Amino acid sequence: MSTVDSGAGVQDAADLVAGLPPAPAAWCTGLRKRYRKHLAVEDVSLQVGRGEIVGLLGPNGAGKTTVIKMLLGLVRPDAGEAMLLGQRSADPAARARVGYLPELFRYQPWLTAAEVLALHARLSGAGVPAAEQRDCLALVGLSGRGDDRVGGFSKGMQQRLGLAVALVGRPEFVVLDEPTSALDPLGRADVRDIVLELRSRGVAVLLNSHLIGEVERVCDRVVVLDRGRVAAAGTLAELLGQREVRLHLTDLSPAAQQRLAALGRVDREGEWSTVALTDDDGTAVPDLVRDLVDLGVRVHAVEPVRISLEERLLGILRDGAASRAAGPS
Amino acid sequence: MTTARTVLTIAALTLREASRRRVLFALVALTAGLLALSSWGFSRLAAESLTSGEARLTASILLNLVMFGYSLVAALGTAFLAGPTLSGETESGIALSMLARPIRRSAFLLGKWLGLVAFGSGFVVLAGLAQVLVVRVTVDYWPPAPATALGLLAAQTIVLLTLTVLLATVISPMASGVVAVGLFCTTWVAGVVGAIGEALGNDAVGRVGSVSRVLLPTDGLWRGAMNAFQDPSAIVQFGGAEQGAGAFPFLSTAPLTLTYLGWAVLWVAMVWALAAMSFVRRDL
Ligand SMILES: Nc1ncnc2c1ncn2[C@@H]1O[C@H](COP(=O)(O)OP(=O)(O)O)[C@@H](O)[C@H]1O
Ligand SMILES: [Mg+2]
Numbered sequence: 001m002s003t004v005d006s007g008a009g010v011q012d013a014a015d016l017v018a019g020l021p022p023a024p025a026a027w028c029t030g031l032r033k034r035y036r037k038h039l040a041v042e043d044v045s046l047q048v049g050r051g052e053i054v055g056l057l058g059p060n061g062a063g064k065t066t067v068i069k070m071l072l073g074l075v076r077p078d079a080g081e082a083m084l085l086g087q088r089s090a091d092p093a094a095r096a097r098v099g100y101l102p103e104l105f106r107y108q109p110w111l112t113a114a115e116v117l118a119l120h121a122r123l124s125g126a127g128v129p130a131a132e133q134r135d136c137l138a139l140v141g142l143s144g145r146g147d148d149r150v151g152g153f154s155k156g157m158q159q160r161l162g163l164a165v166a167l168v169g170r171p172e173f174v175v176l177d178e179p180t181s182a183l184d185p186l187g188r189a190d191v192r193d194i195v196l197e198l199r200s201r202g203v204a205v206l207l208n209s210h211l212i213g214e215v216e217r218v219c220d221r222v223v224v225l226d227r228g229r230v231a232a233a234g235t236l237a238e239l240l241g242q243r244e245v246r247l248h249l250t251d252l253s254p255a256a257q258q259r260l261a262a263l264g265r266v267d268r269e270g271e272w273s274t275v276a277l278t279d280d281d282g283t284a285v286p287d288l289v290r291d292l293v294d295l296g297v298r299v300h301a302v303e304p305v306r307i308s309l310e311e312r313l314l315g316i317l318r319d320g321a322a323s324r325a326a327g328p329s
Numbered sequence: 330m331t332t333a334r335t336v337l338t339i340a341a342l343t344l345r346e347a348s349r350r351r352v353l354f355a356l357v358a359l360t361a362g363l364l365a366l367s368s369w370g371f372s373r374l375a376a377e378s379l380t381s382g383e384a385r386l387t388a389s390i391l392l393n394l395v396m397f398g399y400s401l402v403a404a405l406g407t408a409f410l411a412g413p414t415l416s417g418e419t420e421s422g423i424a425l426s427m428l429a430r431p432i433r434r435s436a437f438l439l440g441k442w443l444g445l446v447a448f449g450s451g452f453v454v455l456a457g458l459a460q461v462l463v464v465r466v467t468v469d470y471w472p473p474a475p476a477t478a479l480g481l482l483a484a485q486t487i488v489l490l491t492l493t494v495l496l497a498t499v500i501s502p503m504a505s506g507v508v509a510v511g512l513f514c515t516t517w518v519a520g521v522v523g524a525i526g527e528a529l530g531n532d533a534v535g536r537v538g539s540v541s542r543v544l545l546p547t548d549g550l551w552r553g554a555m556n557a558f559q560d561p562s563a564i565v566q567f568g569g570a571e572q573g574a575g576a577f578p579f580l581s582t583a584p585l586t587l588t589y590l591g592w593a594v595l596w597v598a599m600v601w602a603l604a605a606m607s608f609v610r611r612d613l
Contacts, residue, residue: 096431107421110349123430
């Protein structure tokens, strides 16, 4: 009887576990790292869901590379926890399905590009056949250069090779630390295509790049680091969600002004008013225009105001600097 | 990836690196030079009219001298190969991308170490064997225990290489090579000084050699190797151990004890473990 019971119990548990959503590609909480006197990372928590593309932004020295290395178990955090694909980062096995392009990349100059890929394929334990390794080289634009020594490669070609190394082990999570720092414009477009292709295959990506335009184009979510802390995090819609509309109005009565203010913060500059749309479900602007016309206002122009991620990022970093200046805490 | 496979992969990679870098050419050139020079010297020696005892004594001393040359070449070669393959790479990111693979750092270090051990001891054994054959052909001298002697030469190289690996995990690559070779030479000098002290009956000076041989077992292993290379009658010819033959740097009065060999093995294991601890804890 008891064996039957425990068998059923194990089955139940297995069903329960199978029914759970898969663990996030990367997860960390309360990460902290101090280098001698300098606090490089302080209380960083973030998550990269399966198949999600997350951008990691922030100025130089913000701690992005250090966070990445702690996530990957290459640097020991002083405090906090990190998990990769459901396993503790400190366990090397957690990196079995992880690809990584370091910020300061370098590969054995005495090996050929194909040999470097074969080495990494072997170390990853994925059993990748040679043909697939060649495809990987072709994907990053190095087909035909596989038999050349890496020592003769330019920095940009080495970065392309690094990208192939990150992709060769059939990863479920890819970490790219400034993957376009040495690449020409064409190479940057290639990286964008590769990231989008990874997303279509359900591979999660953590992308640290200074090219905010690229991040804006490919990322589902963005985490902004500043001085070792998370300054902002959210989906692009959340971060850029604060849309504004600029209106050119004349004959603006007090009642019409009230109608404008009901929508959100209003900045007036002569005949132009800029209104922040707080929660807009798509009806706010047409409703506003209809009401203003009803109130006798003459509407000359209605223009949406776009905030780019770059402006938003600068705003976040300036706000942080201002609040630090206001009160050191 | 099993640990054993990782170790073998990294060891093979290290051997491939050694074979593709200029170190190998430098070693081959130096060895060929030493071999040519010594075969010329030995053939000149054969032309002299010496008694058979004198001939064996000279052959023993010269063989030990040339072998010292090889062990120095091996020491320099492995020290300067071991340093950069560990810390130099870490700095430049090669190790970073490999250690981001699902492999243990200790397995990585073991693979590197094994590759260097195979390279370093392979070199001394091959070069030493060639030298023994040269001596056989030129002056018809065959050492009493060539296999033991070559094994001890290899062991000496392994000791020095393990020290370099430890140093490379804590200080910069070039510095670790310089410090390791410096320590190697210091222990050799301390060994000679100690032997002179013993020959003069000065215990305090004599102890310098024994203490340094315990701290870094290269010199002790080297003396064991010399003893196995030289003719047993050489010490007697030189006036006997009591008469100061031990003070001569290229003769050894006593064979290696098993206890000392055990200590050398333990020393290597301890220093390797220290290196692994330092390497595993390091931030990349
Ligand atoms: N190995 C290290 N030793 C000392 N300080 C370091 C080390 N790595 C990073 N730092 C410091 O930590 C801070 C964050 O660095 P990093 O994570 O590389 O920033 P980012 O990648 O955002 O530019 C910097 O001030 C840097 O000087
Ligand atoms: Mg960085």
